[in-house]
Amino acid sequence: xxxxxxxxxxxxxxxxxxxxxxxxxxxxxxxxxxxxxxxxxxxxxxxxxxxxxxxxxxxxxxxxxxxxxxxxxxxxxxxxxxxxxxxxxxxxxxxxxxxxxxxxxxxxxxxxxxxxxxxxxxxxxxxxxxxxxxxxxxxxxxxxxxxxxxxxxxxxxxxxxxxxxxxxxxxxxxxxxxxxxxxxxxxxxxxxxxxxxxxxxxxxxxxxxxxxxxxxxxxxxxxxxxxxxxxxxxxxxxxxxxxxxxxxxxxxxxxxxxxxxxxxxxxxxxxxxxxxxxxxxxxxxxxxxxxxxxxxxxxxxxxxxxxxxxxxxxxxxxxxxxxxxxxxxxxxxxxxxxxxxxxxxxxxxxxxxxxxxxxxxxxxxxxxxxxxxxxxxxxxxxxxxxxxxxxxxxxxxxxxxxxxxxxxxxxxxxxxxxxxxxxxxxxxxxxxxxxxxxxxxxxxxxxxxxxxxxxxxxxxxxxxxxxxxxxxx
Amino acid sequence: xxxxxxxxxxxxxxxxxxxxxxxxxxxxxxxxxxxxxxxxxxxxxxxxxxxxxxxxxxxxxxxxxxxxxxxxxxxxxxxxxxxxxxxxxxxxxxxxxxxxxxxxxxxxxxxxxxxxxxxxxxxxxxxxxxxxxxxxxxxxxxxxxxxxxxxxxxxxxxxxxxxxxxxxxxxxxxxxxxxxxxxxxxxxxxxxxxxxxxxxxxxxxxxxxxxxxxxxxxxxxxxxxxxxxxxxxxxxxxxxxxxxxxxxxxxxxxxxxxxxxxxxxxxxxxxxxxxxxxxxxxxxxxxxxxxxxxxxxxxxxxxxxxxxxxxxxxxxxxxxxxxxxxxxxxxxxxxxxxxxxxxxxxxxxxxxxxxxxxxxxxxxxxxxxxxxxxxxxxxxxxxxxxxxxxxxxxxxxxxxxxxxxxxxxxxxxxxxxxxxxxxxxxxxxxxxxxxxxxxxxxxxxxxxxxxxxxxxxxxxxxxxxxxxxxxxx
Numbered sequence: 001x002x003x004x005x006x007x008x009x010x011x012x013x014x015x016x017x018x019x020x021x022x023x024x025x026x027x028x029x030x031x032x033x034x035x036x037x038x039x040x041x042x043x044x045x046x047x048x049x050x051x052x053x054x055x056x057x058x059x060x061x062x063x064x065x066x067x068x069x070x071x072x073x074x075x076x077x078x079x080x081x082x083x084x085x086x087x088x089x090x091x092x093x094x095x096x097x098x099x100x101x102x103x104x105x106x107x108x109x110x111x112x113x114x115x116x117x118x119x120x121x122x123x124x125x126x127x128x129x130x131x132x133x134x135x136x137x138x139x140x141x142x143x144x145x146x147x148x149x150x151x152x153x154x155x156x157x158x159x160x161x162x163x164x165x166x167x168x169x170x171x172x173x174x175x176x177x178x179x180x181x182x183x184x185x186x187x188x189x190x191x192x193x194x195x196x197x198x199x200x201x202x203x204x205x206x207x208x209x210x211x212x213x214x215x216x217x218x219x220x221x222x223x224x225x226x227x228x229x230x231x232x233x234x235x236x237x238x239x240x241x242x243x244x245x246x247x248x249x250x251x252x253x254x255x256x257x258x259x260x261x262x263x264x265x266x267x268x269x270x271x272x273x274x275x276x277x278x279x280x281x282x283x284x285x286x287x288x289x290x291x292x293x294x295x296x297x298x299x300x301x302x303x304x305x306x307x308x309x310x311x312x313x314x315x316x317x318x319x320x321x322x323x324x325x326x327x328x329x330x331x332x333x334x335x336x337x338x339x340x341x342x343x344x345x346x347x348x349x350x351x352x353x354x355x356x357x358x359x360x361x362x363x364x365x366x367x368x369x370x371x372x373x374x375x376x377x378x379x380x381x382x383x384x385x386x387x388x389x390x391x392x393x394x395x396x397x398x399x400x401x402x403x404x405x406x407x408x409x410x411x412x413x414x415x416x417x418x419x420x421x422x423x424x425x426x427x428x429x430x431x432x433x434x435x436x437x438x439x440x441x442x443x444x445x446x447x448x449x450x451x452x453x454x455x456x457x458x459x460x461x462x463x464x465x466x467x468x469x470x471x472x473x
Numbered sequence: 474x475x476x477x478x479x480x481x482x483x484x485x486x487x488x489x490x491x492x493x494x495x496x497x498x499x500x501x502x503x504x505x506x507x508x509x510x511x512x513x514x515x516x517x518x519x520x521x522x523x524x525x526x527x528x529x530x531x532x533x534x535x536x537x538x539x540x541x542x543x544x545x546x547x548x549x550x551x552x553x554x555x556x557x558x559x560x561x562x563x564x565x566x567x568x569x570x571x572x573x574x575x576x577x578x579x580x581x582x583x584x585x586x587x588x589x590x591x592x593x594x595x596x597x598x599x600x601x602x603x604x605x606x607x608x609x610x611x612x613x614x615x616x617x618x619x620x621x622x623x624x625x626x627x628x629x630x631x632x633x634x635x636x637x638x639x640x641x642x643x644x645x646x647x648x649x650x651x652x653x654x655x656x657x658x659x660x661x662x663x664x665x666x667x668x669x670x671x672x673x674x675x676x677x678x679x680x681x682x683x684x685x686x687x688x689x690x691x692x693x694x695x696x697x698x699x700x701x702x703x704x705x706x707x708x709x710x711x712x713x714x715x716x717x718x719x720x721x722x723x724x725x726x727x728x729x730x731x732x733x734x735x736x737x738x739x740x741x742x743x744x745x746x747x748x749x750x751x752x753x754x755x756x757x758x759x760x761x762x763x764x765x766x767x768x769x770x771x772x773x774x775x776x777x778x779x780x781x782x783x784x785x786x787x788x789x790x791x792x793x794x795x796x797x798x799x800x801x802x803x804x805x806x807x808x809x810x811x812x813x814x815x816x817x818x819x820x821x822x823x824x825x826x827x828x829x830x831x832x833x834x835x836x837x838x839x840x841x842x843x844x845x846x847x848x849x850x851x852x853x854x855x856x857x858x859x860x861x862x863x864x865x866x867x868x869x870x871x872x873x874x875x876x877x878x879x880x881x882x883x884x885x886x887x888x889x890x891x892x893x894x895x896x897x898x899x900x901x902x903x904x905x906x907x908x909x910x911x912x913x914x915x916x917x918x919x920x921x922x923x924x925x926x927x928x929x930x931x932x933x934x935x936x937x938x939x940x941x942x943x944x945x946x
Contacts, residue, residue, distance in 0.1 A: 201820060228831070231823040306812030310820075339779030339810035347674060347783075350704040358701075 002028045006450040007161045009215045012068060022054035022067035022110060029069045029112055032159045040132035041150045041159075043074045044081050044114040053110045064222055066108030071163040072101060073151045074114035075121055076206065077195035081111075085197045086119040086129040089322035090315070098195025099227045100164065100206050107222040112160055115150030119324040120312055121166050121199035123147045124174045124391040125380050128326050133377075137179045137447040138418055141376050145175030145391075147199075148207065152179045155209045156446030162210040162219050168200045169299055170395025172207025173407040177370035177420030180444045183407040184208040184216040184434065187427045188399060189234030191220075192227030200307040201232070203299075203399040211445050213408060213438035214456040217242050220430065240431045241458025242438055250277055250423075250436075251363045254286035259293070259393050263373035269413040270369045273421045273440065276410075277367060280439055285363060291355040296396035298352075300330070300389070303345030304400075309334035326384045349400060356401055365433060368394040370407040370420040394422060404430045411443030418444060431458075475501045479923040480634045482688045485541060495527035495540035495583060502542045502585055505632045513605035514623045514632075516547045517554050517587040526583045537695055539581030544627045544636040545574060546620075547587035548594055549679065550668035554584075558670045559592040559602040562795035563788070571668025572700045573637065573679050580695040585633055588623030592797040593785055594639050594672035596620045597647045597864040598853050601799050606850075610652045610920040611891055616848050618648030618864070620672075621680065625652045628682045629919030635683040635692050641673045642772055643868025645680025646880040650843035650893035653882040653917045657681040657689040657907065660877040660900045662707030664693075665700030673780040674705070676772075676872040684918050686881060686911040687929040690715050693903065713904045714931025715911055723750055723896075723909075724836045727759035732766070732866050736846035742886045743842045746894045746913065749883075750840060753912055758836060764828040769869035771825075773803070773862070776818030777873075782807035799857045822873060829874055838906060841867040843880040843893040867895060877903045884916030891917060904931075 002024055005015055012025065030047050050069070060066055072078050075085040077094035078101050084091040097105060104111075118128040126149025127133045134149045136142040137156035144153050148165030152175030155163050165172040167185040176183025184207060191206040198204055208223070210216035221241065227233040252274055253259070260266040278284050298304065309316055309331055315323065316331050323331070360366070372394065375387040398405055405424040413419045421440065423433040438455045445452055475497055478488055485498065503520050523542070533539055545551050548558040550567035551574050557564040570578060577584075591601040599622025600606045607622045609615040610629035617626050621638030625648030628636050638645040640658045649656025657680060664679040671677055681696070683689035694714065700706040725747050726732070733739040751757050771777065782789055782804055788796065789804050796804070833839070845867065848860040871878055878897040886892045894913065896906040911928045918925055 201816070228827070231820075231827045303812055303815075307816045310813045310816045334812065337812035339776055339807065339812055339815040340783045342776075342812040342815040343674070343780045343783045347704075354701070354704045 006448065007069065007158050008211050008450070008453050009068060009161060009218055010453045010456070012161060016060050016067055022057050023051055025067060025069055026050045026054045026110060026112070029159050032157060033154070036157055038135050038153070040116055040134035041154050042071070042113040043084055043086065043116050043131055043150070046081055046111060046113040049080060050110050050112050057108060063108035064218060065104060068109045068161045069112050070104065070109050071112050071115045071151055071154045071160045073117050073148050073163070073165050075117060075166060075197040076101060076164055078111050078114065081114055083114070083197065085121070086117050086131060087322060088130060089319065094195070096195065099192035099230065100223045101195065103223050103225055115148070115154060115163060117149055118147035119327045120197070120308070121147040121168060121171055122308060122327050122330060123388055124170050124395070125375065125388045126175060127377065127380055128324050130324060142178055143375050143377055143380060145178035147171040148175050148209070152176055152181060152183070152209050155211060156181050158211070158446060158448040158450065162208060162215060165207040165209055166196060166199065167205050167207040168203045168399060170392050170398070172209070173370050173395050173405065173422055174391050176209055176407040177418065179446055180409040180418035180420070181446045182210045182213050182216045182409070182441065184210070184220055185398065185405045186220060186224065186430055187234070187236065187404040188402060189232050190224045190236055190430065192225070192230045192233050194227050194230045198311040200304055201311065202307060203304060205399070211448070211450070212453050213406065213434055213441055214242060214453060216406070217434050236428050242431065242435050242455060243457060244435070246280065246282065246436055248281065248283055249285060249362060249364045250282045251285045251287045251360060251366045253289035253368060257289035259372050260369070261373045261390055265413050265415050266369060266373050269410070269419045270421065273410045273419065274367065276440060287359050291352050291359060292397045293393070295349065295352045295356065295400050296392060298345060298349055299392070299396045299400060303337060303342035305331070305334035306337045306342060330385070353401060364425065365436060366424040368422050368424065370394060370422045374417055398424060402427045404428070404433060406433050406437045408437040408441040409443050410440055479921065480542065480631050481684050481923070481926050482541060482634060482691055483926045483929070485634060489533050489540055495530050496524055498540060498542055499523045499527045499583060499585070502632050505630060509630055511608050511626070513589055513607035514627050515544070515586040516557055516559065516589050516604055516623070519554055519584060519586040522553060523583050523585050530581060536581035537691060538577060541582045541634045542585050543577065543582050544585050544588045544624055544633045546590050546624045546636070546638050548590060548639060548670035549574060549637055551584050551587065554587055556587070556670065558594070559590050559604060560795060561603060562792065567668070569668065572665035572703065573696045574668065576696050576698055588621070588627060588636060590622055591620035591644070592800045593670070593781070594620040594641060594644055595781060595800050595803060596861055597643050598848065598861045599648060600850065600853050601797050603797060614849050615651055616850055616853060618651035620644040621648050621682070625649055625654060625656070625682050628684060629654050631684070631919060631921040631923065635681060635688055638680040638682055639669060639672065640678050640680040641676045641872060643865050643871070645682070646843050646868050646878065646895055647864050649682055649880040650891065652919055653891035653893070654919045655683045655686050655689045655882070655914065656880040657683070657693055658871065658878045659693060659697065659903055660707070660709065661872060661875060662705050663697045663709055663903065665698070665703045665706050667700050667703045671784040673777055674784065675780060676777060678872070684921070684923070685926050686879065686907055686914055687715065687926060689879070690907050709901045715904065715908050715928060716930060717908070719753065719755065719909055719912070721754065721756055722758060722835060722837045723755045724758045724760045724833060724839045726762035726841060730762035732845050733842070734846045734863055738886050738888050739842060739846050742883070742892045743894065746883045746892065747840065749913060760832050764825050764832060765870045766866070768822065768825045768829065768873050769865060771818060771822055772865070772869045772873060776810060776815035778804070778807035779810045779815060803858070826874060837898065838909060839897040841895050841897065843867060843895045847890055871897060875900045877901070877906060879906050879910045881910040881914040882916050883913055
């Protein structure tokens, strides 16, 4: 029964090997979308395009994402589809694929549509959109998370195998935590920004949501190609893939600076996750997290707000009524920032970066809760900004410090809400953080009820479970 | 006769080994200073301090700069001396040494005083100072060059063995060219900025003037230490020293984009220098220099002007009368730049950086004339800004592209004026550019009439000349 088929890469590859057709998968994907009854997930539904693409795939040919259905956040161009960035007045028809989308297309992936988002990718809640707001896949009382709201919810429902988000402040991690899925935030410049609507150009990256770390990694491996046309693209030599070589020295916020806004369940759950890290053989070092919070606070209170203003151009002054009221309220102070303010911000960041570097001397990776606590739709209705800011506690500093990271579910908290932690490390260490995160992912696979797949290591591993997977992968 | 003693490191080390006392050298240095009859070279004359420091050195102890007299640009703190940045109202008494000065002191060097400069290191001409303007050491009709005017002139007269400058736009290279000496501009962050008055903080570096490349390198080797207190300090692993391993593929501006402002003598001289490079075995590649000029133009016409405004703080708005009129006129437009302007500037720079990288694919180093033509004191009297900008043609882009470089004299031009070229390469390649430049330096040693020393390679070399030097060094 295709209705029971997990859309994980392992399951789909096996099904395709057994004769399943991509057209059937596309039909099933849209059946699942319809079954959610949620009109807020996609801004553009590409049923016809997806069926056509599925038909054109022909026979299975071993490409790494052959027949894999995915969804793109609607600030990423997919040829022939509109791009809105959740601002109808901004909408245009994409004449070509974003560089990353082109990589996915070449690898055989099928785009099902364009996902809702916080307008111009500004927000972590997922409710700052003029379109119907997507519902959290686990619990509709909780915000879906943003800005990549629809991307995360679609994967959590098992509609798509993966989705593309973008992540500047945490938009690729916070919604992953809130929907019990994986959110891989690559090193800045690893995934090209060509064809992506900027939010904060020096700090933006495309990100990947998936049902498990191995799937996210396979997508990353396809998407991470140098793009000479993107001045911010960086030509990292890929440092391997998922491996059993673990970062052993892991820093965590100390008791005084671990912030959960009085959510003791979140605190306890995190301590449980850290205990698992220790059980894996990691040496845990508690550090004062103050400089990281100081960096985080600069993202919306400092120079970088002006980047968001630059990204929307004259819209903020000439057509402010076309902006979501909250987005407009956030951006407007950016108009008053001077270039001197900007440089003073950079100096302060540089000094804080040094403090953070010092705090991390001898450390391989950082482990934090992905979110400090949960935020409900009602919380945001009464205060659209404060709870949003709190959600960025463990994400806002990451791109400012040029780190990479991955958020993974770690099983339900005591109250049943999804647990999630994030592993972070310096630029280029994407494989390291993913390898460690893969050992920690646990619990619900989004809202699907599916069983969690075994890790697929990039190097073949001798063992009964892995042999079959190596053959499939 | 000490009056005939060259103050090169080799000559001084040999003289010290034969019993000369540092006090004698200090006395001779000030005799030479007095003999110039130029009151504009130093803002602060540290005769007493220098004699005391010489006395405290005791017996020769082998430290690399033992007894070597030098001068610091007056935007660099020397403990117990005033720092003015050529703005009397800004003056303060330095309570401690700049980090670089502390390294020199620890290595045995003796500071003779603080040198005149273009106010707040803004300028390439050396005449933007409220103090008497230093005269060019070779030809007083020509500007001394700036902003490190006094530093360069003092070395060109043989008063000091070396001097410290700073270099943001070319202040460590242009005055070297105009006074027939060596100007080493390190990779950004290699020499600490602690205790240095900022001009444009993200693009500033301390620089070194010396009588020959080997001397500049020895000073660089002492001064280049990581400073944890300077957030912009970078911990480069030193890539060797002066060596005979040459960069073989050298780019030069093509005929169409080689800019000499109709100075055909300069053009011919440069072609002669390039012919020498080819004779050394370098493979010369002519490149379109347009993107480098485009980068150069951003330094004073873009976001970075705001850094200079940030550096002078409230002075520009609250005490503008304390600024040199030209400095003030240059800085004021920076007040109107917004943070959005700044980010748009960074985006444009990033795109240009990529163009420059592409132009340099497969290239080891760039060779350019240090200056495109000569500027006279009269030229500046009639137009204080235009001729200054032209002097930055081959220097303004260098720090914006995170390159290192070294300017060396290459012998007199056909008309007798000093020839100079600059070798440039990417960050951290300081040893590479110095090694190549050492093979090209030629002609007059400043205004001294001294003979040029042999190159001191960092690796001992079998040969009659070098053996003695290795023993001394």
